[in-house]
Every structure is written in structure tokens, then in C-alpha cells.
Amino acid sequence: MERMQQVVGRARAAFNSGRCRPLEFRIQQLKALERMVKEKEKEILAAIKADLHKCGHNAYSHEIMGVLGELALTMEKLSSWAAPQPVKKNLLTMRDEAFIHYDPLGVVLIIGAWNYPFVLVMQPLVGAIAAGNAVVVKPSEISENTAQLVADLLPQYLDQELYPVVTGGVPETTELLKQRFDHILYTGNSTVGKIVMAAAAKHLTPVTLELGGKSPCYIDKDCDLAVACRRITWGKYMNCGQTCIAPDYILCDPSIQSKVVEYIKATLQEFYGADVKSSPDYERIINKRHFKRILSLLEGQKIAHGGETDEASCFIAPTILTDVSPESKVMEEEIFGPVLPIVTVKSVDEAIEFINRREKPLALYIFSNNKQLIKRVISETSSGGVTGNDVIMHFFLSTLPFGGVGNSGMGAYHGKHSFETFSHRRACLIKDLKMEGTNSLRYPPSSQKKVDW
Amino acid sequence: MERMQQVVGRARAAFNSGRCRPLEFRIQQLKALERMVKEKEKEILAAIKADLHKCEKKTLTYEFMSVLEELALATGRLPSWAAPQPVERNLLTIRDETYTCFEPLGVVLITGTWNYPFLTVMQPLIGAIAAGNAVVVKPSEISENTAQLVAELLPQYVDQELYPVVTGGVPEMTELLKQRFDHIFCITNSTVGKIVMAAAAKHLTPVTLELGGKSPCYIDKDCDLAVACRRITWGKYMNCGQTCIAPDYILCDPSIQSKVVENIKATLQEFYGADVKSSPDYERIINKRHFKRILSLLEGQKIAHGGETDEASCFIAPTILTDVSPESKVMEEEIFGPVLPIVTVKSVDEAIEFINRREKPLALYIFSNNKQLIKQVTSETSSGGVTVNDVLIQYGILSLPFGGVGTSGMGTYHGKHSFETFSHRRSYLIKDLKMDILSMWRYPPSSQKKLDL
Numbered sequence: 001m002e003r004m005q006q007v008v009g010r011a012r013a014a015f016n017s018g019r020c021r022p023l024e025f026r027i028q029q030l031k032a033l034e035r036m037v038k039e040k041e042k043e044i045l046a047a048i049k050a051d052l053h054k055c056g057h058n059a060y061s062h063e064i065m066g067v068l069g070e071l072a073l074t075m076e077k078l079s080s081w082a083a084p085q086p087v088k089k090n091l092l093t094m095r096d097e098a099f100i101h102y103d104p105l106g107v108v109l110i111i112g113a114w115n116y117p118f119v120l121v122m123q124p125l126v127g128a129i130a131a132g133n134a135v136v137v138k139p140s141e142i143s144e145n146t147a148q149l150v151a152d153l154l155p156q157y158l159d160q161e162l163y164p165v166v167t168g169g170v171p172e173t174t175e176l177l178k179q180r181f182d183h184i185l186y187t188g189n190s191t192v193g194k195i196v197m198a199a200a201a202k203h204l205t206p207v208t209l210e211l212g213g214k215s216p217c218y219i220d221k222d223c224d225l226a227v228a229c230r231r232i233t234w235g236k237y238m239n240c241g242q243t244c245i246a247p248d249y250i251l252c253d254p255s256i257q258s259k260v261v262e263y264i265k266a267t268l269q270e271f272y273g274a275d276v277k278s279s280p281d282y283e284r285i286i287n288k289r290h291f292k293r294i295l296s297l298l299e300g301q302k303i304a305h306g307g308e309t310d311e312a313s314c315f316i317a318p319t320i321l322t323d324v325s326p327e328s329k330v331m332e333e334e335i336f337g338p339v340l341p342i343v344t345v346k347s348v349d350e351a352i353e354f355i356n357r358r359e360k361p362l363a364l365y366i367f368s369n370n371k372q373l374i375k376r377v378i379s380e381t382s383s384g385g386v387t388g389n390d391v392i393m394h395f396f397l398s399t400l401p402f403g404g405v406g407n408s409g410m411g412a413y414h415g416k417h418s419f420e421t422f423s424h425r426r427a428c429l430i431k432d433l434k435m436e437g438t439n440s441l442r443y444p445p446s447s448q449k450k451v452d453w
Numbered sequence: 454m455e456r457m458q459q460v461v462g463r464a465r466a467a468f469n470s471g472r473c474r475p476l477e478f479r480i481q482q483l484k485a486l487e488r489m490v491k492e493k494e495k496e497i498l499a500a501i502k503a504d505l506h507k508c509e510k511k512t513l514t515y516e517f518m519s520v521l522e523e524l525a526l527a528t529g530r531l532p533s534w535a536a537p538q539p540v541e542r543n544l545l546t547i548r549d550e551t552y553t554c555f556e557p558l559g560v561v562l563i564t565g566t567w568n569y570p571f572l573t574v575m576q577p578l579i580g581a582i583a584a585g586n587a588v589v590v591k592p593s594e595i596s597e598n599t600a601q602l603v604a605e606l607l608p609q610y611v612d613q614e615l616y617p618v619v620t621g622g623v624p625e626m627t628e629l630l631k632q633r634f635d636h637i638f639c640i641t642n643s644t645v646g647k648i649v650m651a652a653a654a655k656h657l658t659p660v661t662l663e664l665g666g667k668s669p670c671y672i673d674k675d676c677d678l679a680v681a682c683r684r685i686t687w688g689k690y691m692n693c694g695q696t697c698i699a700p701d702y703i704l705c706d707p708s709i710q711s712k713v714v715e716n717i718k719a720t721l722q723e724f725y726g727a728d729v730k731s732s733p734d735y736e737r738i739i740n741k742r743h744f745k746r747i748l749s750l751l752e753g754q755k756i757a758h759g760g761e762t763d764e765a766s767c768f769i770a771p772t773i774l775t776d777v778s779p780e781s782k783v784m785e786e787e788i789f790g791p792v793l794p795i796v797t798v799k800s801v802d803e804a805i806e807f808i809n810r811r812e813k814p815l816a817l818y819i820f821s822n823n824k825q826l827i828k829q830v831t832s833e834t835s836s837g838g839v840t841v842n843d844v845l846i847q848y849g850i851l852s853l854p855f856g857g858v859g860t861s862g863m864g865t866y867h868g869k870h871s872f873e874t875f876s877h878r879r880s881y882l883i884k885d886l887k888m889d890i891l892s893m894w895r896y897p898p899s900s901q902k903k904l905d906l
Contacts, residue, residue: 016809021832057899087852098850103835105858182859194654201650204643204664206863209657224886231889234896271897281897356469367886374883379474382556388883390892397551399540400880405558406635410659412878425865427838427853428831429846433677433822443687444724444734 004172007164008136008179011107014161015134021104023082027075029129029158033122034071036157037064043149044118050145051117052239053284053313062239063119066396070123073398073415074130081130081419084428097430102423104132106182111173111196113187114286115242115336117143121150124185125163127418133183134162138176140188141169142286181205183422187244188212189334190407208411208421210244211404212334213361217247217391218351218377220368221256228367228389229263233271235391237318240283241338242290245363247391248335249324251351254344261304261320264340268305268318276317277310285314285337294337297330306338326354348373352380360384360406365391384408457625460617461589461632464560467614468587474557476535480528482582482611486575487524489610490517496606497571500598504570505692506737516572519849523576526851526868527583534583534872537881550883555876557585559635564626564649566640567739568695568789570596574603577638578616580871586636587615591629594622595739634658636875640697642787643860661864661874663697664857665787666814670700670844671804671830673821674709681820681842682716686724688844690771693736694791695743698816700844701788702777704804707797714757714773717793721758721771729770730763738767738790747790750783759791779807801826805833813837813859818844837861 019025037044041064048059084099108128112121121139128135137154139147151165166176177184177199186196187210200207219228236247252260272279285291291314298307298319306319316338324331324341331341345351355364364383366374374388384404387394394400398415413421472478490497494517501516537552561581565574574592581588590607592600604618619629630637630652639649640663653660672681689700705713725732738744744767751760751772759772769791777784777794784794798804808817817836819827827841837857840847847853851868866874894903 018833055899057901057904058897061895061899061904087850089852090850092846093850098853100854101831103858106835190657193657197654197657198651201647201654204646204650204662204860204863211657227886227889230896231892234892273898279898281899369886378881380471382559382877383879385880386882388550388881389886390882390884393545393884394880394882397540397543397546397882399542400551400882401553401878402880405877405879407657410657412880424835424858425854426836426858427847427850427855427865429838429840429843429850429853430827431840431842431846433680433820433842436680436683439684439687443683445726445732446734 004166004175004179007166008107008176008181010161011134011136011164014159015104015106020129020132020134020159020162023078026130026132027078029163030071030075030126032157033126033129034068034075036153037067037071037122040153043153044146047145047149048118051114051143052242052286054239055280058238058281058283063116066119067122067126070126070398070415070418074126074419077416078130078419081416093429093431095431095435097428099428101426101428102131102420103426105422105424107134107136108183108185108422109136109138109176109181111184111186111188112137112139113244114140114143115239115244117146118150120187124413124418124422127413128185128422129163130419131422133422136176136181137163137165138173139165139167141167183208185411185413185421186210193409208403208413209409210402210413211362211407211409212244212336213359213404213408214248214331214334215245215361215363215365215383216351216355217250217365218348218355218367219250219252219256219260220348220366220370220373221253222369222373223367223389224369225256225259226263229260230267230270231390232365232367233264233267236340237268237271237282237338238392240285240316242283242286242336243392245385245392245395246336247340247363247365248361249331249341249343251343251345251354253346257322257342257344260342261322264320265305272318277315282318285316288314290337291316294335294339297335297337297339299329301328301330301341348377352377355381360404360408362404362408363387363391363394382406457619457628457632460619461560461629461634463614464587464589464617467612468557468559473582473585473587473612473615476531479583479585480531482616483524483528483579485610486579486582487521487528489606490520490524490575493606496602497599500602501571501596503598504567504596505695505739516569519572520575520579522851523579523868523871527579527872530869531583531872534869535585546882546884548884548888550881552881553878554881555584555873556879558875558877560587560589561636561638561875562589562591562629562634564591564637564639564641565593567593567596568692568697570599571603573640577866577871577875580866581638581875582611582616583872584875586875589629589634590616590618591626592618592620594620636661638866638874639663646862661856661866662862663855663866664815664860664862665697665789666812666857666861667701667784667787668698668814668816668818668836669808670703670818671801671808671820672703672705672709672713673801673819673823673826674706675822675826676820676842677822678709678712679716682713683720684843685818685820686717686720686771689793690721690724690735690791691845693738693769695736695739695789696845698838698845698848699789700793700816700818701814702784702794702796704796704798704807706799710775710795710797713795714775717773718758725771730761730768735771738769741767743790744769747788747792750788750790750792752782754781754783754794801830805830808834813857813861815857815861816840816844816847835859
């Protein structure tokens with residue numbers, strides 16, 4: 001598709017014009033984005049609702065609040081982030097200027113995902129603009145309403161050549177990936193992540209891959225189970241389980257399994273009422289394909305709670321599975337749905353071993369009053385990030401770099417980390433041409449005398 | 454080759470044993486490396502000399518000093534590098550522990566290169582060990598003496614399972630690249646860099662690629678030409694031009710071209726004497742293949758100085774070409790030899806345009822007394838690093854991240870940057886289970902009231 005070549009070519013020409021280099025220009029664009037989010041709040045919430053059956057309040061707190069926060073932070077801090085960062089000098093360079101400067105990369109590509117369709121496109125976009133790049137934005141076609149809205153809105157507020165939006169599915173994305181970018185940030189799954197990285201390799205394009213995995217949630221016997229289960233319930237069933245850092249499954253001692261189920265059930269009642277299907281706070285599965293995928297994970301499982309479904313509306317009730325076998329299908333792939341398996345383990349050692357036998361997850365959760373135990377689990381495992389005694393929340397602190405490791409991804413972003421991700425960290429050494437005498441030791445002809453000095 | 458699978462498998466089992474997690478163990482290994490460098494100094498110098506015809510004293514200065522400096526830095530600073538780094542909290546997390554921590558990745562692969570065969574293997578190895586990984590070391594087979602020596606020495610000093618050395622050429626490297634690593638560090642050219650990244654994509658392995666390119670050297674009319682030319686001569690002809698950050702070509706006004714040539718000629722006389730071939734300070738081209746490659750670049754060129762060659766000893770005299778056409782062969786690929794083309798440009802704008810029409814280089818050099826001009830060239834171009842009024846020495850400042858951008862590479866290393874490159878920066882949010890009332894705003898059922906909170 002020549003169209004992709006043209007879009008990217010125009011973005012590159014716009015970047016080469018130099019107009020997004022001055023900080024004033026970038027801040028002006030970010031201000032325009034902020035205006036867009038505030039002025040078009042209604043439309044944005046409506047699009048997210050149409051895609052995910054998400055009520056306005058939740059859409060606002062999940063997606064809009066974060067974006068506004070990111071914009072405010074970035075506009076406030078940009079001049080300090082973009083300033084030269086001096087580095088420690090040694091004896092030889094005492095008279096010189098040595099610093100790091102964050103330079104724009106050029107034209108970057110952002111590929112969003114469908115589960116939080118607005119924030120997953122906007123949050124990286126904020127960092128990419130702040131870093132002085134041209135940005136090609138490719139929202140996920142699966143969340144089609146939000147994709148269409150982003151395609152309509154961005155050109156109304158931002159420089160159209162520098163920040164084009166490309167819509168479409170697999171064919172369009174494949175064509176886009178043939179173009180040359182200076183960085184690609186992709187949010188999605190590991191399978192496509194490999195495809196993106198392979199395409200990037202052809203141009204030696206660095207990538208940030210925000211992938212997924214099965215984020216384990218270990219509940220120790222020594223903890224306030226009611227609070228733990230309330231927090232887990234919130235994080236698990238938010239967005240109908242379609243959150244990259246949702247607690248995927250629980251690991252706990254068999255002696256507390258039934259208590260855990262009870263508390264989660266009670267919390268579900270608190271949150272969604274007796275009839276979950278009619279709660280405005282409970283979302284739906286994004287489409288039939290994922291609905292069927294999640295349904296198949298229930299086969300042969302012991303359903304302790306939930307299990308009701310309705311294909312027409314892509315509804316799957318909040319579900320808990322107990323005594324789940326580690327070899328079962330639901331324990332193979334990332335669930336990304338409102339199904340919570342509980343796997344029993346007889347000790348924290350067994351839990352650690354269980355976690356380490358699998359791919360490194362995006363998030364790891366540990367619930368315990370015992371700080372030593374938390375420290376132990378942390379130091380003997382690896383994961384993108386960790387939240388202790390809660391779930392999800394490390395995502396919301398923008399000073400924490402957000403990203404995966406191993407199969408769950410590479411690179412990180414959020415806040416200043418976005419700015420750095422979309423920049424080239426250039427090493428600068430400024431000397432003058434005086435004091436040439438001090439260099440004589442390094443010049444040939446060499447001698448032992450020079451070396452000894 | 455099953456051998457590769459076994460070597461990597463053993464390294465992984467050794468990593469999983471957890472023995473390289475404690476800082477004491479890592480420091481002990483680094484201290485052993487230090488002993489190796491000091492005890493086997495003679496053997497190492499002899500191997501490098503056999504590979505590159507390098508004068509002992511010069512090698513002592515560059516390769517040894519850098520390695521010893523890295524070792525001292527890593528052993529001294531490791532506890533602070535590996536300590537948790539607190540991050541700024543927001544209102545929601547004011548009661549919590551929030552920090553990042555650099556943690557081991559697992560099994561990493563380091564492939565060195567032949568031009569500084571000892572340094573390019575040891576420098577990243579130090580960072581990888583400090584970061585707590587198992588490390589598979591693959592020295593370049595082209596510098597075969599050093600490769601063989603590294604293969605013999607490392608097992609005598611450091612943990613044999615954790616830090617195996619693999620020797621061999623393309624077939625061995627291809628087989629090695631099929632294995633799964635947690636990071637691949639490779640110093641090579643862009644062509645091989647793409648192959649490495651493509652192989653890494655299959656396992657979602659992050660990469661650091663230290664590649665090359667044509668590092669431009671702009672000489673302004675307003676500068677102390679004698680000093681500038683001395684520094685350029687030193688950096689260009691060191692190691693017979695076989696340095697990734699050697700000034701590849703000169704850009705200058707036509708009016709100073711002959712002065713530049715004169716000054717370089719005078720400096721060459723100072724450095725190597727009348728008969729360069731018999732100077733112990735002048736190296737040789739690594740092998741016949743590269744000798745022929747560089748020779749072919751001279752075809753049709755105006756040789757202002759040098760041009761003498763001797764295939765038997767892979768000798769190419771320090772050579773200067775004038776009035777070089779931008780379209781000629783010598784201006785296409787990285788020269789990596791003692792041939793210095795001068796391309797004339799009529800203004801700094803023309804120089805900037807010239808640089809920007811080409812791939813982003815690993816280094817950019819500007820010689821000028823004019824601060825404004827320096828700022829202009831720096832801000833209107835991109836490169837791995839920038840050094841003003843000197844060449845090469847940015848490499849020796851370990852606090853500066855060393856790496857490329859675009860086709861000159863991705864990622865950085867040296868000093869603390871090596872440690873960070875070979876680590877996973879994990880984010881932590883550790884809460885307690887008290888005060889859950891503070892979380893009420895986020896729980897369903899949602900409401901405007903909760904949102905306003």
C-alpha cells in the first residue's frame with residue numbers, strides 16, 4: 001500500500017523541517033491534546049462504552065484521568081527533561097563539558113491495543129511528542145469506535161503531518177511495519193511482538209514491546225484476607241479481566257482456598273450487586289472470538305462461582321475456579337478474561353518454584369503481612385513489576401517505569417520514562433583546542449616513560 | 454551443534470542455582486578477572502600484538518587501562534548500583550515503598566570484535582557479571598590469537614559454568630544465535646547487526662548493538678588548525694584506522710583543505726617518522742580481505758599523501774585523499790582503515806545537510822572555536838555521541854553512555870551503563886493491607902461522588 005509509504009514519508013519530511021525541535025512547539029501540541037481530551041470527553045467516553053460496555057465513570061478513571069495526569073506532568077517537566085544532564089568527569093576531562101542530551105529520534109510508530117484503547121494510544125503519544133518526534137499512531141482496529149474517534153480527533157487538534165493516525169487491520173499494520181521508523185512501541189501479545197521485532201530488525205529500529213503473560217498472585221496465610229481479596233477482586237474483574245496486569249491466577253495454601261473464594265464472592269456482591277449482568281460497572285468481552293476463547297478455558301474446571309455466559313452480549317460472569325491443575329488449558333495462556341483460577345501450593349517455596357517454571361510475567365503480586373516473605377519471593381523471582389499487598393497500582397505511579405521482561409516485554413514507559421524511551425540519549429563531550437601539551441603523552445612515538453606517567 | 458545447546462544449558466542451570474545473585478560472589482569473580490589481567494599481562498599483550506601488530510606500550514594504555522578502570526569501578530560501586538532506588542511518590546502512594554531495582558536477566562551473550570579484541574570482550578563482560586548474569590562469551594575469530602587466549606584464560610580464573618567461552622566462526626555463531634538468551638550484546642557491523650536482531654526476535658531477547666558507520670569530522674575555518682589536525686591524525690591512524698569511532702572523513706571549506714593536508718602530514722612525520730613502515734607504533738590491517746577492501750577504495754582518488762601498500766604484511770601507509778566526490782566508493786561504506794578522505798563544503802549549512810543525508814553515525818566530530826556553530830551543528834544533526842575539538846576520548850569517560858543510534862546501533866554500555874544494560878529495572882510498589890478505606894474511591898459501584906474524590 002503506497003498510502004503507508006506516503007504517510008510515513010510526509011511525517012519524515014515534517015520532522016526534517018525541524019519544526020518539532022523547539023520545546024515551545026512540542027508544549028503547544030501537548031496543550032492542544034489536553035484541550036482535545038477535555039473538550040471531547042463525552043465523545044471519548046461514548047466510544048469506549050461502545051467498544052467495551054464501560055460506564056462513563058470507569059472510563060474516566062481508567063483512561064482519561066491518566067492521560068490528563070501524564071499531559072500535565074510532561075508539560076511541567078519537559079524543559080528539565082530536555083536539558084543537558086552533566087555527568088561525572090575524570091582527571092583528564094576536568095576542564096571540559098561532559099553531558100548527556102536527549103535528542104529526538106525521528107519518526108516513531110505507536111501501535112495501541114484494544115483493552116484500554118484510548119490511554120494505550122495517548123500515553124505513549126504524549127511521551128513521543130514531548131521527545132520531539134513525528135509520530136504515526138495506529139490504534140487497534142478491534143476497539144473500532146475508539147480507533148475511529150482517534151482518527152477523527154487528532155487531526156483536528158494536532159499538526160496533521162507530524163502526527164498522522166493510520167487505521168486498519170492486519171494488512172495495514174503489515175504494510176506499516178515495512179516502513180522505516182526510528183522507534184516502534186507496541187502494546188499487545190508476545191506472538192505479534194515477535195513479528196514486530198522481526199520487522200524492526202530489517203531497519204535496525206529499536207523497539208519497546210509491552211506484552212503480557214500470566215501475572216501470578218500469591219496469597220500468604222499471614223495476611224488480612226478480606227482486604228486482600230477485595231483488592232484482588234477489583235483488579236481481576238476490572239474491564240472484565242481484560243487488563244495486561246490483571247492478577248491472572250491465585251497461588252495459595254489449600255487451607256485458605258475456600259476462605260478466599262468466600263471473600264471474593266462477598267466482594268463481587270458488594271461491587272456488582274446480585275445481578276452482575278445489570279450492573280453498569282461490569283464490562284463485556286471485546287468480541288466473539290475472545291468470548292469463545294475464554295469459554296473454552298472453563299472446560300473440565302471446578303467452577304466455585306460464576307460461569308454464566310451470554311454469547312449475544314459477550315457477557316461472562318465473574319468466575320472463580322478452584323483446585324486448578326497446573327497443566328490445564330486455563331493455566332497455559334494469559335486468560336485476559338473474568339476467570340480466576342486458584343492453584344494450591346503447600347509452601348512459599350513451591351509458589352516460587354511454580355512461578356519460576358513459567359515465563360516471566362508482566363506483574364507479580366504478593367499478599368502478606370510478613371515483609372521477610374515478600375522480600376524472599378521478590379528476590380527469587382523475576383517480573384516486569386511488583387505490587388505488594390495490592391494489584392495494578394504500580395501502573396499508576398508514573399515515576400515507576402512500566403514494562404515487562406522476557407516474554408512479557410522489553411523497554412518501559414510512563415512519565416519521564418516515555419520521554420527517554422522516545423529519545424536518543426546522546427553523549428556529548430566539549431573540549432577546547434588549548435592545553436595541547438597535556439595530550440603529548442598519548443601521541444606516538446610511544447615510550448615506557450609515557451606509559452609510566 | 455548440540456554443543457551450543459549444552460554450553461548455554463549449563464550456564465542457565467548455573468544461573469538458576471542462584472549462586473551469582475549475591476554481590477559478594479560477583480565481586481569475587483570480578484576480582485579474579487582483575488588478577489587475570491594483571492598476572493597474564495604478557496600473554497595478553499603478545500596475543501594482541503600477534504593479531505594487530507600492536508606496539509605493547511600503546512596496548513597497555515588503551516586496552517588494559519580501560520579494563521582495569523572498569524573493574525575497579527564495578528567492584529567499588531556495585532553495592533550502590535544494585536541497591537533499591539526510591540522513586541518519588543504521589544498522593545495515592547504516600548504511605549508506600551516505591552522504588553526500582555536493577556536485577557539479573559539470566560544468561561546473556563556477548564560477542565566481541567577483532568579491532569580491540571581484548572577490550573571489546575572484557576568491557577561488556579565486566580558489566581554483565583556485575584549485573585549478576587551468566588555470560589556466554591564469543592570472541593571474534595578474526596583476532597584468533599586473542600580469542601584463543603581468552604578461551605584458555607577465563608576458565609582458569611572465573612566460574613567455568615557461569616562464564617563459558619565459545620570460539621569459532623560463522624557456523625558456530627549461527628548456532629549460538631538459535632539458543633535462547635536474556636540479552637544479546639554484539640559489536641559488529643550493521644549487516645550482521647540485523648541478523649542478530651532478527652535471531653533475537655524469535656525469543657523476544659532484547660539486544661544491544663554496537664555498530665559503526667562513517668563518523669564525520671567537520672573542521673571550521675575558525676579553529677587552531679595545527680592542534681585540530683594533530684588530534685585528528687592521532688585518532689584516525691590509531692590501530693591503522695580500525696576503530697569504530699575513528700574520524701572517517703573530513704568536511705571543511707576548500708580554502709583550508711591544503712593547510713589541513715600539510716598539518717596532517719607534519720603530524721604523521723612527528724608520530725611515525727620518515728619511514729612509517731618501520732615505526733613500532735604503526736599497526737597493520739587485520740587480514741588480506743580487509744587489506745583488499747581498503748585498497749579498492751583508493752581507485753580513482755586524488756592521493757595527497759601516502760598510498761603505499763604491501764600486501765604481504767597487510768601494510769597500508771597513512772593516506773589522505775583530497776577533493777573527494779561524495780558519490781565515490783570511499784564515501785559509501787565505513788572505511789575502517791588508514792585512508793582519510795577530505796570532502797569540501799562551502800558552509801556549515803552544507804556540512805549539516807551532507808551529514809543528514811547519510812545514516813546516523815556512531816560519532817560526530819566538530820572542530821571550532823565558535824560556540825554558536827558547535828551548538829548549531831550538534832542540534833541539527835544526530836549521532837551516537839558528539840565530541841568537540843578532539844576525537845575518540847569520549848570512549849574513556851565511563852560516565853558517558855557509549856552507543857549508536859539508527860544504523861550505528863541501539864543501546865549503550867561502559868561503566869554503570871553496562872550494569873544497567875545487562876539488568877532488568879524492576880518496579881516496586883509495596884503497600885500494606887491497612888487503611889483500605891483510602892481505596893474506596895476506586896471500587897464499584899462507581900459514582901460521580903467517588904470520581905470527584
